[in-house]
Amino acid sequence: MTQYQIYYTVIYVFVFIFGACVGSFLNVCIYRLPLGESLIKRNSHCMTCGTEIRKRDLIPIISWCCLRGKCHSCGARISPRYTVVELLNALCYLFIFWHYDGVILLIPSILTCLLFSALIVVFFMDWDTQLINTFVCVFIGLLGVASIFLMDKYTGLTLKSHIIGFFVVSVPLLIISLASKEKAMGRGDVYLMAGAGLFLGTQGALVALAIGLITGSIGGIIMKHSNGKSQFAFGPFLSIGIAIAALYSREIGSWYMEFTGLNELLADAANAIMI
């Protein structure tokens, strides 16, 4: 191993551990935000017997494995989902750092990591409660503001794109929400796509919506077949769309233009105007 490889390995291990620790905090958000409980007061406790969790059992991922998924005091099963959230956040951080080469593009990596963490909270909370916390949407919007100042030199997005991105999906969703009296579309989905649209820009917001609709339709069909319910949360699917768009909206956008022949059509139209 060269010195360079050791350096990168150490950083990636650190990013993974840090991601798992943040994932642990996300679990607290997912469970306490819907209940209106404080995020910092009161230590974690067993959901069954209420015993406070020992300090040495608070290590993300590892503790759950050591305890074999059971409470040390009452033996009640601890949901594997805590570990899934920690692992998912850690893997997302690792992937984002690899994608951006976070050692060089540190700030875009950090902002994207924070976005993904917020999306993980939206995903699981909306899945459980069919509600999207407004505070989380505001946080995503603030990341969008930060991205205007700190990321645009890397992504090439313009201020205009960010502003149109804020409205381009959220306004149609708002109209659907108002027209259906929040039956077809919750207000949380509107806030989520406004905040995320500000971060992603126009093309990114549209790509996120498209992926959300495609995955949501597939998910909806599967759920209807498995439990007969036709109503489900749209937020988790929008979150998947936003996450993919955050990393690949440009590639997906240009592939779509190529695939549908829109780029030739636009080029022809541009030529026609020139003549």
Ligand SMILES: [Zn+2]
């Ligand atoms: Zn217990």
